[in-house]
Amino acid sequence: MYPIVKKQRLAPEVLLLEVEASRIARKAEAGQFMILRVDDPGERIPLTLADWDRERGTITLIFQEVGVSTKKLGLLNEGEAISDCVGPLGHASEIGEYGTVVCIGGGVGIAPIYPVARAQRAAGNRVISIIGARNKNLLFWEDKLRAVSDEVLVTTDDGSYRRKGFVTDVLKQLVDGGEQVDIAYAIGPVVMMRAVSHLTMEYGIHTVVSLNPIMMDGTGMCGACRVTVDGETRFACVDGPEFDGHKVDFVGLMKRQQMYLGQEKEARERMGHCRAERDA
Amino acid sequence: MTKRIGEIPRQKMPEQSPEDRCKNFDEVPLGYTVELAQREASRCLQCKKPACRQGCPVEIDIPAFIRLIVEGDFVGSAQKLKETNNLPAVCGRVCPQEAQCEKFCILGKRFEPVAIGRLERFAADYERTHGEVNLPEIAVDTGKRVAVVGGGPSGLTLAADLAKMGHRATIFEGLHTPGGVLVYGIPEFRLPKAIVRAEVDFVRRLGVEIEANQVVGKTITVDELLETFDAVYIATGAGAPVFMNIEGENLNGIYSANEYLTRVNLMKAYRFPEMDTPVARSRKAVVIGGGNVAMDSARTARRLGAEVHLVYRRSRVEMPARDEEIHHAEEEGIEFQLLTNPIRYLGNEEGWVTGAECLRMELGQPDASGRRRPVPIEGSEFVIEVDTVIVAIGNQANPLVPASTPGLETNRWGNIVADEETGKTSRDGVFAGGDIVTGAATVIEAMGAAKRAARAIDRFLRGEGKKL
Ligand SMILES: Cc1cc2nc3c(=O)[nH]c(=O)nc-3n(C[C@H](O)[C@H](O)[C@H](O)COP(=O)(O)OP(=O)(O)OC[C@H]3O[C@@H](n4cnc5c(N)ncnc54)[C@H](O)[C@@H]3O)c2cc1C
Ligand SMILES: Cc1cc2nc3c(=O)[nH]c(=O)nc-3n(C[C@H](O)[C@H](O)[C@H](O)COP(=O)(O)OP(=O)(O)OC[C@H]3O[C@@H](n4cnc5c(N)ncnc54)[C@H](O)[C@@H]3O)c2cc1C
Ligand code: SF4
Ligand code: SF4
Ligand code: FES
Numbered sequence: 001m002y003p004i005v006k007k008q009r010l011a012p013e014v015l016l017l018e019v020e021a022s023r024i025a026r027k028a029e030a031g032q033f034m035i036l037r038v039d040d041p042g043e044r045i046p047l048t049l050a051d052w053d054r055e056r057g058t059i060t061l062i063f064q065e066v067g068v069s070t071k072k073l074g075l076l077n078e079g080e081a082i083s084d085c086v087g088p089l090g091h092a093s094e095i096g097e098y099g100t101v102v103c104i105g106g107g108v109g110i111a112p113i114y115p116v117a118r119a120q121r122a123a124g125n126r127v128i129s130i131i132g133a134r135n136k137n138l139l140f141w142e143d144k145l146r147a148v149s150d151e152v153l154v155t156t157d158d159g160s161y162r163r164k165g166f167v168t169d170v171l172k173q174l175v176d177g178g179e180q181v182d183i184a185y186a187i188g189p190v191v192m193m194r195a196v197s198h199l200t201m202e203y204g205i206h207t208v209v210s211l212n213p214i215m216m217d218g219t220g221m222c223g224a225c226r227v228t229v230d231g232e233t234r235f236a237c238v239d240g241p242e243f244d245g246h247k248v249d250f251v252g253l254m255k256r257q258q259m260y261l262g263q264e265k266e267a268r269e270r271m272g273h274c275r276a277e278r279d280a
Numbered sequence: 281m282t283k284r285i286g287e288i289p290r291q292k293m294p295e296q297s298p299e300d301r302c303k304n305f306d307e308v309p310l311g312y313t314v315e316l317a318q319r320e321a322s323r324c325l326q327c328k329k330p331a332c333r334q335g336c337p338v339e340i341d342i343p344a345f346i347r348l349i350v351e352g353d354f355v356g357s358a359q360k361l362k363e364t365n366n367l368p369a370v371c372g373r374v375c376p377q378e379a380q381c382e383k384f385c386i387l388g389k390r391f392e393p394v395a396i397g398r399l400e401r402f403a404a405d406y407e408r409t410h411g412e413v414n415l416p417e418i419a420v421d422t423g424k425r426v427a428v429v430g431g432g433p434s435g436l437t438l439a440a441d442l443a444k445m446g447h448r449a450t451i452f453e454g455l456h457t458p459g460g461v462l463v464y465g466i467p468e469f470r471l472p473k474a475i476v477r478a479e480v481d482f483v484r485r486l487g488v489e490i491e492a493n494q495v496v497g498k499t500i501t502v503d504e505l506l507e508t509f510d511a512v513y514i515a516t517g518a519g520a521p522v523f524m525n526i527e528g529e530n531l532n533g534i535y536s537a538n539e540y541l542t543r544v545n546l547m548k549a550y551r552f553p554e555m556d557t558p559v560a561r562s563r564k565a566v567v568i569g570g571g572n573v574a575m576d577s578a579r580t581a582r583r584l585g586a587e588v589h590l591v592y593r594r595s596r597v598e599m600p601a602r603d604e605e606i607h608h609a610e611e612e613g614i615e616f617q618l619l620t621n622p623i624r625y626l627g628n629e630e631g632w633v634t635g636a637e638c639l640r641m642e643l644g645q646p647d648a649s650g651r652r653r654p655v656p657i658e659g660s661e662f663v664i665e666v667d668t669v670i671v672a673i674g675n676q677a678n679p680l681v682p683a684s685t686p687g688l689e690t691n692r693w694g695n696i697v698a699d700e701e702t703g704k705t706s707r708d709g710v711f712a713g714g715d716i717v718t719g720a721a722t723v724i725e726a727m728g729a730a731k732r733a734a735r736a737i738d739r740f741l742r743g744e745g746k747k748l
Contacts, residue, residue: 023494023499023500024499027498027499027500037456041548041554041555041556042556043547043555043556043557043558044456044547044557068556069556072556083456084456084492084493085493086454086456086493086494086495086499087495087498087499088498088499089495089498216539216542216543216547216557217454217455217542218495219454219495219498219519219678219680220519220520220678220679220680221519221520221521221538221542221678222521222536222538222539222542223521223523223535223536223538223539224535224539226530227530228530233523233525233529233530238680252530252631255532255630255631256530256532256631258532258630258631259532259533259560260558262561263552263553263558263561264558266553267552267553267556267558270553
């Protein structure tokens with residue numbers, strides 16, 4: 001069992017959990033993820049390592065409550081424990097001396113972009129972070145990103161905070177304004193990663209995205225996480241999760257993410273029903 | 281003995297009818313009653329030089345355990361089995377006995393061989409369902425520690441044997457539950473998971489520690505293990521799926537057998553939504569392949585309510601699956617499309633598979649495996665309408681451990697190179713066995729390799745090795 005030592009609500013549907021998992025914390029690197037099973041009937045779901053503390057032996061997970069597994073996870077409180085946590089999985093981000101690195105986080109993708117920005121900065125790069133969300137309430141960790149970036153640009157879709165628009169608009173302005181960008185990282189919803197990749201393709205900026213297909217074991221055993229990159233099938237859990245955004249088949253990824261749409265809805269309804277019964 | 285040799289026929293084991301069982305996940309063969317078991321056991325000639333034993337990779341004293349059944353000492357019989365086999369209830373169910381112990385049984389020359397596997401199952405089940413499972417003698421603690429990578433049959437056997445020899449074994453298992461293919465691959469209706477759990481508990485009671493959720497190569501490396509353990513045994517199996525790399529293979533509804541079976545067995549998707557993991561609700565499924573894994577996939581899809589077609593590129597005689605499994609699959613209404621091979625998959629707007637385009641094949645000259653090579657018949661394309669495809673054409677070594685262990689030699693298929701008798705690898709203090717060495721094989725062979733490696737590791741730890 002993996003006890004929860006801290007629980008914090010970051011936004012209406014976004015939660016942070018700090019979990020005791022010393023073996024994962026000891027090895028964690030930017031770009032990696034873990035897989036957890038909330039309880040015994042639970043499915044195995046992947047979450048990116050948003051942060052870790054090797055001394056305390058804890059990892060930090062930030063997730064959006066979208067379906068049964070993430071909602072169940074959100075019901076756990078400090079002092080309670082997650083049944084299974086395994087990791088760190090996937091390759092670490094390639095950290096190098098690039099020059100100027102732009103780190104783009106969209107929505108809950110702000111969390112996983114943080115360790116990437118931190119590591120790229122520590123490697124001596126100039127880091128410009130661009131974060132965006134639908135509205136002001138959904139933004140978080142701006143302060144943490146400021147601490148590891150040379151510059152942080154914030155945008156909201158509806159203009160309720162800082163500027164109005166998408167992260168791609170900010171990136172475009174930045175580059176058109178003469179900023180020499182050597183590499184871009186984009187983590188967030190697939191549509192956002194696709195939009196960023198399209199834009200940077202025009203500008204010829206190498207772009208890394210972190211893919212989030214449905215996974216199960218996370219060790220290359222099942223192939224659930226197949227993605228097409230440069231016309232070839234890759235397993236995101238062991239070959240990724242980071243890939244060259246200019247070569248990813250995003251449309252294929254979006255379709256695969258929808259595979260269990262019907263069952264997911266049914267499970268959510270059932271969960272709502274059970275809770276209503278319990279609360280009654 | 282007054283009875284005539286071969287007078288009593290081999291006793292059949294009662295099983296669920298095909299009509300009933302294709303609607304549930306309960307075990308198909310129901311097991312011997314005491315009466316049937318004793319009658320079958322009485323067929324054994326108690327050979328002075330039992331030929332059957334050479335067919336058992338874990339060296340069970342077959343006539344001895346059978347005699348105890350005749351004598352009515354069923355618990356004693358189970359204990360006899362456990363002297364050499366830590367997982368008899370599993371082996372009695374899944375060993376391909378016709379190719380192992382029973383193949384050599386002397387009775388088989390003129391009559392049918394003794395049903396050794398069924399008797400093994402009977403004794404082990406009897407012990408488990410009738411109270412206390414006794415522990416065998418355990419040698420004095422040597423204080424030596426061995427790390428076992430992978431909690432499948434090979435790792436479990438090795439750890440149990442070392443524990444009995446007085447060493448401390450810790451299993452590092454990547455998944456959240458130990459058992460390997462026994463829990464994620466082989467379906468409930470062939471091997472109930474409660475039985476695997478009981479056998480794993482037995483191994484634990486011998487003093488073996490099991491740490492789940494530890495992916496060696498990621499969470500911890502072999503070299504790090506060697507800092508605190510005196511030796512390491514790698515038994516990670518042949519867990520990576522093989523796809524055909526044909527057009528449309530990444531469409532929704534197309535699974536590797538590994539994924540499909542793991543969803544249903546390990547994650548219990550057949551009980552969705554009571555269990556959280558979903559699996560496709562198929563109307564018509566096609567399974568590609570002709571081995572045991574293909575049969576398990578087909579029979580699983582059938583139980584989930586699908587009409588199932590099994591597509592295999594050679595003919596029936598070349599099918600690598602056990603006859604018994606093929607027979608069970610046929611009884612359950614699986615349709616066999618032999619001499620057929622998929623060449624691409626068709627899909628709809630939403631990215632779901634709708635059809636498997638196949639070619640008819642004919643058999644040509646024998647290939648390297650000695651089987652006649654299937655050759656496509658030109659212009660024979662046709663489409664099978666489907667909403668689910670399960671690709672069961674084989675498994676290969678997972679590179680996680682070799683890739684993270686410098687100096688560990690592998691062959692060109694990625695299997696770890698290890699000495700057959702000792703399990704020794706190219707790295708000092710590192711041993712390996714089971715599917716990761718041989719490629720996909722059988723439970724009992726993986727266990728046999730572990731038995732031999734356990735002896736070698738014991739010698740190594742007691743000083744014949746370099747390290748002490
Ligand atoms: C490498 C990786 C890292 C991720 N990191 C984060 C993160 O840091 N924070 C975060 O909020 N989310 C992250 N996700 C997505 C997260 O795993 C899903 O939101 C979660 O699995 C949804 O499960 P659910 O039961 O709550 O929702 P469901 O209702 O089951 O599903 C909602 C959507 O989530 C996706 N999903 C469902 N099951 C899985 C699964 N087993 N594996 C992957 N995706 C699935 C599907 O696309 C589905 O449409 C990550 C995904 C991957 C692959
Ligand atoms: C569907 C199916 C049906 C089968 N039916 C039969 C049958 O009826 N009879 C028969 O004799 N054989 C059968 N087999 C074959 C048999 O199951 C295998 O030969 C046997 O399980 C091999 O044992 P093993 O211990 O070497 O590996 P496995 O059983 O594969 O166990 C390996 C274990 O190592 C773990 N692991 C892998 N990588 C790591 C890592 N990096 N770190 C930590 N842990 C790791 C895995 O999670 C797994 O638990 C079948 C196989 C399949 C797939
Ligand atoms: S373990 Fe397998 S091979 Fe050995 S006697 Fe039992 S059934 Fe036969
Ligand atoms: S060879 Fe057959 S008859 Fe002889 S001891 Fe073995 S099982 Fe019995
Ligand atoms: S999640 Fe199973 S292979 Fe990637």
